[in-house]
Amino acid sequence: MTSEAILPLMVLVPLLGAGASLVVARLRTMQTAVTFTVAAGTTILSIALLLKVDADGPIRAVTSIPEAPIGVTLDLYADRFASLMLVIAMLMLLAVLLYSAGQKAAGEMSIWYQPAYLVMVAGVSAAFVTADLFNLFVAVELLLLSSYVLIMLEGNDEQIRSGTTYVVLNVLESTLLLMAVALVFAATGTLSFFALPAAIAELPSGIQTGLNLLLLAAFGLKAAIFPLFSWLPDSYPAAPGPVTAVFAGLLTKIGVYALIRTQTLLFPDTNRTLLMWIAGLTMIIGVLGAIAQSDMKRILSFHIVSQIGYMVMGLALGGVAALTATIFFVLHQIPIKTSLFLVEGIVEAETGTSRLDRVGGMARRSGPLAFMFMLSAMSLAGIPPLSGFVGKVGIVTAGLDQQEWVLVAVALLVSLFTLVSMLKIWSGLFWGDVMPVDPRKGVLRHHRRMSAAAASVVALGVGIALAAGPLYSFTERAAEDLYLPAEISEAIVGDSK
Amino acid sequence: MSWAMATLIGLQGAAGTYLLLHRSLTRIILGIGLLANAVNLIALTAGGSPGSPPIIGEGGETADPLPQALVLTAIVIGLGVTAFLLATALRSWTIDGNDDVEDDIEDVRLARAALESDRSSGPDPTTSDSEFTGGLDEVPEAGDS
Numbered sequence: 001m002t003s004e005a006i007l008p009l010m011v012l013v014p015l016l017g018a019g020a021s022l023v024v025a026r027l028r029t030m031q032t033a034v035t036f037t038v039a040a041g042t043t044i045l046s047i048a049l050l051l052k053v054d055a056d057g058p059i060r061a062v063t064s065i066p067e068a069p070i071g072v073t074l075d076l077y078a079d080r081f082a083s084l085m086l087v088i089a090m091l092m093l094l095a096v097l098l099y100s101a102g103q104k105a106a107g108e109m110s111i112w113y114q115p116a117y118l119v120m121v122a123g124v125s126a127a128f129v130t131a132d133l134f135n136l137f138v139a140v141e142l143l144l145l146s147s148y149v150l151i152m153l154e155g156n157d158e159q160i161r162s163g164t165t166y167v168v169l170n171v172l173e174s175t176l177l178l179m180a181v182a183l184v185f186a187a188t189g190t191l192s193f194f195a196l197p198a199a200i201a202e203l204p205s206g207i208q209t210g211l212n213l214l215l216l217a218a219f220g221l222k223a224a225i226f227p228l229f230s231w232l233p234d235s236y237p238a239a240p241g242p243v244t245a246v247f248a249g250l251l252t253k254i255g256v257y258a259l260i261r262t263q264t265l266l267f268p269d270t271n272r273t274l275l276m277w278i279a280g281l282t283m284i285i286g287v288l289g290a291i292a293q294s295d296m297k298r299i300l301s302f303h304i305v306s307q308i309g310y311m312v313m314g315l316a317l318g319g320v321a322a323l324t325a326t327i328f329f330v331l332h333q334i335p336i337k338t339s340l341f342l343v344e345g346i347v348e349a350e351t352g353t354s355r356l357d358r359v360g361g362m363a364r365r366s367g368p369l370a371f372m373f374m375l376s377a378m379s380l381a382g383i384p385p386l387s388g389f390v391g392k393v394g395i396v397t398a399g400l401d402q403q404e405w406v407l408v409a410v411a412l413l414v415s416l417f418t419l420v421s422m423l424k425i426w427s428g429l430f431w432g433d434v435m436p437v438d439p440r441k442g443v444l445r446h447h448r449r450m451s452a453a454a455a456s457v458v459a460l461g462v463g464i465a466l467a468a469g470p471l472y473s474f475t476e477r478a479a480e481d482l483y484l485p486a487e488i489s490e491a492i493v494g495d496s497k
Numbered sequence: 498m499s500w501a502m503a504t505l506i507g508l509q510g511a512a513g514t515y516l517l518l519h520r521s522l523t524r525i526i527l528g529i530g531l532l533a534n535a536v537n538l539i540a541l542t543a544g545g546s547p548g549s550p551p552i553i554g555e556g557g558e559t560a561d562p563l564p565q566a567l568v569l570t571a572i573v574i575g576l577g578v579t580a581f582l583l584a585t586a587l588r589s590w591t592i593d594g595n596d597d598v599e600d601d602i603e604d605v606r607l608a609r610a611a612l613e614s615d616r617s618s619g620p621d622p623t624t625s626d627s628e629f630t631g632g633l634d635e636v637p638e639a640g641d642s
Contacts, residue, residue: 134563137567137570141570141574145574145578145581148578148581155588157592157593160585160589161598163585164522164585164589164598165598165601167578167581167582168517168525168529168582171529172517172532175529175532178533178536178537178571179536179539181567182536182539182540182543182564183539183543185543185564185567186543189561191563233603234603293603
């Protein structure tokens with residue numbers, strides 16, 4: 001098997017797997033076996049891709065119709081950034097699948113869960129390996145459509161209420177994205193990531209700004225940046241536990257990935273003041289919203305928004321140093337955010353709620369659970385030596401180098417507020433008297449698969465901190481890739497001929 | 498792009514946006530349909546002048562098939578999303594007899610708290626509490642006064 005074949009397989013395997021798991025939908029054990037095989041297979045493929053890309057440089061797979069007078073091609077491409085994101089995303093999706101298999105024993109999950117989940121895996125893969133705007137649109141649609149199904153899986157009152165907002169807002173987002181894609185095509189006549197940088201650079205600056213802002217709005221809505229974030233804290237908490245975890249960890253980050261991709265590739269070093277304002281306001285508003293909440297799921301949902309601000313800050317600063325830190329930060333956020341929601345899911349499965357005033361003393365009931373939460377929460381707040389610290393230091397250092405004092409001050413202040421709201425969860429849920437009264441002993445023993453999945457995600461987060469040195473130099477190479485699209489693409493076009 | 502096409506897209510987009518701002522999910526779905534088709538027309542006009550089909554061997558100038566593929570994909574996706582939203586509207590109607598998009602619970606809680614603190618410091622503390630038990634939609638309006 002040649003290395004180019006991995007790229008289409010990353011999308012095909014989960015998509016065909018989704019079909020297979022639909023066929024055997026009535027046989028639950030069989031369905032679970034199919035889903036796990038497919039998810040594990042995709043994860044192995046992504047790791048193989050990462051090793052290959054790091055050794056030999058970016059991979060491009062082009063399929064075209066030879067007789068066509070105008071190039072009709074399916075263009076897939078993976079550089080270090082994309083393949084790194086793929087590996088971490090696939091690991092998360094596998095862990096959350098294990099976690100939801102633990103929940104399914106309680107009869108909570110419908111038979112449509114796993115097929116929809118695999119379609120989402122395919123969408124996530126497709127978003128990372130695509131090399132043109134049209135396929136990016138299709139990939140985003142693929143994962144959005146399956147996310148609509150997942151967020152309203154139980155179809156109860158609460159899910160319909162908040163799911164409607166989610167669906168309508170995201171349909172609006174895809175409409176904006178389609179409009180942006182159509183206008184980019186109208187202006188340049190191409191949608192390929194390789195041809196676009198040169199084509200866009202030739203456009204009048206007014207048209208460039210218009211296209212840039214339209215893409216920024218479309219992907220910003222997906223990434224939940226200020227002022228387009230208000231749908232997120234409302235809709236995520238209502239979804240089933242594992243679904244929230246994977247949405248929180250992955251889906252917003254795909255918006256961020258698309259933002260980084262389009263901004264560095266198509267519009268390098270433009271609109272930086274606007275992005276800095278967005279970054280600062282996203283950080284502050286998100287964290288203040290989190291402090292005001294009194295439910296663990298909602299606090300964490302606001303934190304998604306706040307942390308997106310750091311990623312946009314790194315993007316706004318620009319340059320290899322800032323982007324290195326940003327890629328590392330995204331890499332660390334995915335497992336950390338997922339693990340916090342997984343811990344929340346265990347608390348909720350045990351007590352029936354995650355409201356701070358209804359639950360207490362979880363640390364007394366389960367030390368290991370409290371320890372898992374603490375590790376991830378400290379990492380989120382950026383306490384050394386955990387992974388959040390490394391990412392934030394990188395972004396803040398880049399900010400200091402460029403003398404953006406205000407933005408750096410905001411970032412540090414928000415970090416402090418993050419700690420405050422994590423302490424709020426800690427003192428509300430984990431300390432204090434045991435509530436509800438008369439609990440059973442041994443929380444983790446009753447949720448074996450869920451705790452195993454949560455523990456492995458926490459361990460992955462700690463692993464990122466332990467391997468921070470080699471990973472950081474890897475993300476540095478990934479950031480250098482981002483800034484050399486033209487040279488790389490020419491080299492690859494040359495190779496494939 | 499001709500003026501007629503531009504006007505059509507503009508009007509359709511405006512009508513879609515107007516419908517999208519309503520509370521009733523049925524109207525929102527109609528709005529999404531209009532808006533999505535306005536965007537489809539944009540993509541179609543991006544494909545070049547009318548009269549040149551994107552088919553090889555038809556003779557004459559062959560148009561770039563990419564916008565057509567884009568629009569076809571968008572139409573199919575739009576169909577799926579509309580069907581899903583209609584099912585959501587039906588479920589919403591089955592649950593509580595209407596298809597209105599409801600307020601965020603936290604917004605309602607805040608509005609209620611603001612209303613209560615307003616009442617307790619207001620000039621007329623004897624007002625009956627019965628208004629607090631009214632429909633959720635009434636709370637934000639009362640909070641404005």
